[in-house]
Amino acid sequence: MNSLDLIVEKVLKKIEEARYIPLEASARHVHLSSQHVDTLFGSEYLLKKSRDLSQPGQYLCSERVDLIGPKDIIKNVAILGPARRKTQIEVSQTDCMTLGINAPLRLSGNLEGAETLFIRYNGKIIEAPESTIVAKRHIHMTPDDGIRFGVMDKQIVKIRVHSQRPLIFEDVIVRIVESSRLAMHIDYDEANACGFTEGVLGEIIHAQEVYHGIFEQG
Structure with missing residues (x-):
């Protein structure tokens, strides 16, 4: 593989990685x-x-x-x-x-x-x-992440989980805060359902309406 092929491979890998959101079980x-x-x-x-x-x-x-x-x-x-x-x-x-x-x-x-x-x-x-x-399952992200994924604060999205037990989570709330670190939070019932292990990633496959509720950081 020549140097040009390596550069293209790295660029494609970065583009691919940009699609995904790390999952954390709470x-x-x-x-x-x-x-x-x-x-x-x-x-x-x-x-x-x-x-x-x-x-x-x-x-x-x-x-x-x-x-x-x-x-x-x-x-x-x-x-x-x-x-x-x-x-x-x-x-x-x-x-x-x-x-x-x-x-x-x-x-x-x-x-x-x-x-x-x-x-x-x-x-x-x-x-x-x-x-x-x-x-409720939710995603923490920064404003820059929101631009990258094309979503707004409090928007509801669907997430496809790429794991040994892949599934789609609906009704996931986006929470955009400047001080956030990109991560989707699920509880252990949800983690067991999708075969969660360290390093499992999710992908936004559909963005829906905006959530009109009350929440704080956490």
Whole structure:
């Protein structure tokens, strides 16, 4: 292969890569409010960062909590930082069955009428009213990514997942924020359905209407 062929191959590879979006599977987790951090861990307690997450400014904390529902308890649940204005708990449909709740399918930040759970840490228990949702699948991207993919903030798209169990996810919300890093977030029910493994990619195959709901970064 001569140098011209190598250049063409590299260009074609870049064009091909530009079509794809990396997938990330998000396990059950809790975003605590500052008030609930103080109640569970002590006044003015600062959650300890374990590692940064893919989205800038967000991180996994070293501390873990238990979720208490009407039917059962899920232990050792991750806390994500930083603290938020209101506590938010994100679980899967399978988790809902375990806990005995019927959490609504929502985007992050849309908590009106959400389910209530109790959170336990080291013997302390707090109630988290209207806190618990099943997160809608969504894509984080920057404005430049939006231009590249030809989509707008809050637009609904279909994604073809290229994996050992390929499928098409509908009703995926685009979330365009300057500080984002390109990634599609799914929960573990969805990850198992599509045979998710590290490095699996998705491809936008259809863009639909714009979503008119409430959400915040997360």
